[in-house]
Amino acid sequence: MTQTYDAGACIYFYFGFRFKDLQDPLKVYVDVENDARDEILKCGGSLSHHHGVGKLRKKWIAEAISPMGVRMLKGLKTSADPKNIFANGNLF
Numbered sequence: 001m002t003q004t005y006d007a008g009a010c011i012y013f014y015f016g017f018r019f020k021d022l023q024d025p026l027k028v029y030v031d032v033e034n035d036a037r038d039e040i041l042k043c044g045g046s047l048s049h050h051h052g053v054g055k056l057r058k059k060w061i062a063e064a065i066s067p068m069g070v071r072m073l074k075g076l077k078t079s080a081d082p083k084n085i086f087a088n089g090n091l092f
Contacts, residue, residue: 003049010049058091 003010015032019025037060041047047057047064062070074092077084 012049052087052090054090061091 001009001011013036015036017025017028017032019028022028033056037047037057041060041063047053047060053061053064061073065073070092077092
């Protein structure tokens with residue numbers, strides 16, 4: 001736990017596993033990350049802290065901030081970055 005707030009805390013987690021005998025260690029990583037992220041959101045946790053959502057977690061953005069929130073962010077992105085230069089593909 002690195003930060004605490006009135007509304008909760010920021011808990012970082014890392015995981016590792018022995019991949020020597022696995023046929024597809026990347027799939028194992030993705031499956032574990034997806035299951036953990038699903039559980040975090042189900043329990044009221046957030047999608048990200050101050051590092052942003054990024055390409056790896058963008059599939060959860062609508063669940064985390066609602067479809068309306070996504071439309072609002074898309075509007076801001078289009079308005080502030082009409083040529084889609086910055087963070088291209090990070091959220092949508």
